[in-house]
Amino acid sequence: MQQVIEGYRQVAPAMRAEGDTVVLDANGVYYQQLNEAIRSAVSAGARNIRIENANGQRYIGAGLRARDLRIEVHGTAGNDLASFMDGPTVEVFGNAQDGVGNTMASGKVVVHGDAGDVLGYGMRGGRVYVRGDVGYRVGIHMKAYESLVPVVVCGGKARDFFGEYMAGGVLVLLGMNTQFPGDPIAGSFLGTGMHGGVIYVRGDVEPWQCGKEVGVAEASDADMAELRPILEDYCAALGLDLDEVLAQPFTRIVPVSHRPYGKLYAYL
Amino acid sequence: MPATFIQPEFRVKIDYDKCHKCGRCVQQCGWGVYDFNERPIPHDEKCRACHRCVTFCPARCITIERNPLAYRDNENWSAPLRKAVWKQAETGGVLLTSMGNPQPYPRIFDHLLLDACQVTNPSIDPLREPMELRTYLGRKPDAVTVEPDGQGGFRLAEGGGVSRNIELATPIIFSPMSYGSVSLNVHKSLAMAAERCGILMNTGEGGLHEDLYPYQDHVIVQVASGRFGVGPEYLQRGAAIEIKIGQGAKPGIGGHLPGEKINKEVSSTRMIPQGTDAISPAPHHDIYSIEDLRQLIYALKEASGYKPVGVKIAAVHNVGAIASGIVRAGADYVYLDGFRGGTGAAPAVIRDHVGIPIEIAIAVVDQRLRDEGIRNQASIVAAGSIRSSADVAKAIALGADVVAIGTAALVALGCHVCQSCHTGSCSWGITTQKPELTRRIDPEWGAERVSNLVHAWSHELQEILGALGVNAIESLRGSRERLRSIGLDEQTNRILGVKPAGM
Known part of the structure; x- marks a missing residue:
């Protein structure tokens, strides 16, 4: 008995092989069947998967742990793309929606279009590269531990609460490939509650945009030496010109304290 | 001015006639209540009445008492409320505590009683009959x-x-x-x-x-x-x-x-x-x-x-x-x-x-x-x-x-x-x-x-x-x-x- 949920059919996606690539046609297929097909292909040994006609299916790549796995998504990837993912590379030729890289452990996500809200929430490792704009609350509560250092680079502009509660990692905002040329590069409350990690913004940010927990300064040569290999990798992944990206000075935003609320309490 | 107006909540009483002077209480207390100078000397203000020292004292010579210090009676301004204000006046902090709510709100469980069988429908002896908790x-x-x-x-x-x-x-x-x-x-x-x-x-x-x-x-x-x-x-x-x-x-x-x-x-x-x-x-x-x-x-x-x-x-x-x-x-x-x-x-x-x-x-x-x-x-x-x-x-x-x-x-x-x-x-x-x-x-x-x-x-x-x-x-x-x-x-x-x- 075939059921239709929110316009999606509960059927397995059409599958074919092209060389060593498994191709899945996601057109109108419900996310559970699509993701089940992805997991089955991975268990059967597939290491290259191409999803065609993606139209908003959620959780693509969620919880997958194969390090040498590559997933291409053609179309629009749905919410929570690559959430809890540990290892694979996911490349989206189109836009991604909310929750990209939610609590991601490692791996790489490349989005050739725009992405939505809460990108990289709680992310603890791996990289997310977005060519265009991103939404609200991006990079919230990213955290680093020893060799695990998450990196998020957004090529366009961001809305409010960029890097809120950030506890570790590197968050970069370029403001270049944007649909909103008249808007400021980031919204308000940038880095509010930040207590670890670093945010780089290409160009300037106004003091009113930032949370009170951060300090803002122009990036030094040493900072740029840290940032340059990240931007090289980003440009290579998206086919962008590194010189153009580096043509403007960057602003570095770091927390003033690792314990922003350390003095808030009196013990009874 | 004194560092605090808040007086100790408890008093640590040691019966030195019974005390072995072994220092077990000093070692057991996590809050640092005790100094030791030939015998244990308690600092009442650090005591939290956790009874660790009491439990481990080999001589059973320690007891913890409530500080009987009287506050002028006031049902509205209880002593804990007065102390809370002093604490916040001293620190400017949010008062942090732990465990569950200790306030005297009604406890509904204590107002509920269970039924039991008598005469007309038999009770069951769980020692002899199967009784499923799964x-x-x-x-x-x-x-x-x-x-x-x-x-x-x-x-x-x-x-x-x-x-x-x-x-x-x-x-x-x-x-x-x-x-x-x-x-x-x-x-x-x-x-x-x-x-x-x-x-x-x-x-x-x-x-x-x-x-x-x-x-x-x-x-x-x-x-x-x-x-x-x-x-x-x-x-x-x-x-x-x-x-x-x-x-x-x-x-x-x-x-x-x-x-x-x-x-x-x-x-x-x-x-x-x-x-x-x-x-x-x-x-x-x-x-x-x-x-x-x-x-x-x-x-x-x-x-x-x-x-x-x-x-x-x-x-x-x-x-x-x-x-x-x-x-x-x-x-x-x-x-x-x-x-x-x-x-x-x-x-x-x-x-x-x-x-x-x-x-x-x-x-x-x-x-x-x-x-x-x-x-x-x-x-x-x-x-x-x-x-x-x-x-x-x-x-x-x-x-x-x-x-x-x-x-x-x-x-x-x-x-x-x-x-x-x-x-x-x-x-x-x-x-x-x-x-x-x-x-x-x-x-x-x-x-x-x-x-x-x-x-x-x-x-x-x-x-x-x-x-x-x-x-x-x-x-x-x-x-x-x-x-x-x-x-x-x-x-x-x-x-x-x-x-x-x-x-």
Whole structure:
């Protein structure tokens, strides 16, 4: 008995092989069947998967742990793309929606279009590269531990609460490939509650945009030496010109304290 | 001016005629109450009445007394209120405390009485008759599909509509307490006890230490707003996954594990650097609606191979509607935490003034889910000061499937409810990360004590069921007809769905 949920059919996606690539046609297929097909292909040994006609299916790549796995998504990837993912590379030729890289452990996500809200929430490792704009609350509560250092680079502009509660990692905002040329590069409350990690913004940010927990300064040569290999990798992944990206000075935003609320309490 | 106006709450009395001058009290006290100069000299202001020194004094020469210092009587301006103002005038800080709400609000469990059989319907002797406490945690189907098994019977058809449930030997599980708020030895004690008792422990939001991997089939792994220690391996190891939205002791606010408690092991389990504050924001930043909650529930199911996913909330005013939304969002269980639930640290103003009693929340949620015809779709776990097997039976009669115990399990491990968990200096080695204190709990000893408690309560539950004349805990679930109230007002009785005694 075939059921239709929110316009999606509960059927397995059409599958074919092209060389060593498994191709899945996601057109109108419900996310559970699509993701089940992805997991089955991975268990059967597939290491290259191409999803065609993606139209908003959620959780693509969620919880997958194969390090040498590559997933291409053609179309629009749905919410929570690559959430809890540990290892694979996911490349989206189109836009991604909310929750990209939610609590991601490692791996790489490349989005050739725009992405939505809460990108990289709680992310603890791996990289997310977005060519265009991103939404609200991006990079919230990213955290680093020893060799695990998450990196998020957004090529366009961001809305409010960029890097809120950030506890570790590197968050970069370029403001270049944007649909909103008249808007400021980031919204308000940038880095509010930040207590670890670093945010780089290409160009300037106004003091009113930032949370009170951060300090803002122009990036030094040493900072740029840290940032340059990240931007090289980003440009290579998206086919962008590194010189153009580096043509403007960057602003570095770091927390003033690792314990922003350390003095808030009196013990009874 | 003196450094503080606040006078000591307790007085440490030592009978020096009996004292061996052995210094055991100096060594045992986590708060540094004692100096030693030929004999122990107590500093009363540091004492928290945890009785560690009293318990370990070989001469039994120590006692703790309440400081009899009189305050001018004033029912309105109690001494604790005066002291709180002085403390805040001295520090400018938010008053931080721990454990459950100690204020004298009515305790509804103590106004409920259970029924028993007399003459007309026989009671059952649980010592001779089978008495079933087994409980299944998780979603139950609206209907199942069966097929002939070829031997004259029937079996469940493949894909017959049954979701994965977790079998519990008794309807008692351990409530979430993170590694960080409690010590690793406490986590091990609870995990080992959970395995022995056929029940579950819960990581809280602090990750799963690798020493607990052997017990993973008896562990609920929690996902909270800080996402500490959460990764695909963590999700795949747990028996079930729990999304923590709120906690009864501090509804609506997040958590801060202070940097002092983040040592190397806690740091590696939470996967955050040593010495930084572990900040759990008040909301999950990807959950602003029931639809968003559904998205996280199914993200966790997709990432874990469709394990049961529960949602824990604090019991608040509109709990019925919230629970309905949670069930409709796809949760396999709803965990309700009442306003007396414990905590490792919470602002006193929140702990003492926010939330509603668990008894009310159970009754309201059970009724709401029944009225909407979705009660079968999720189990109800009730917590927030379950103090005895009587509380367990009453909670189940009000409509809970399972209860969770936190403070009771810690009391079994030696906790004296001194409400000082937030200091990180627990003399009993429970809510501390100081190695000289944490080693005071041997996990093997701890597991036995906690298992004893669960077994004892389970036996008592069987006695209660026998007296009620039923032979399975399922027969008591939601059976409010077997409860009567005394001293509750008519409206509370109506909300609880319980008749007053005599009716």
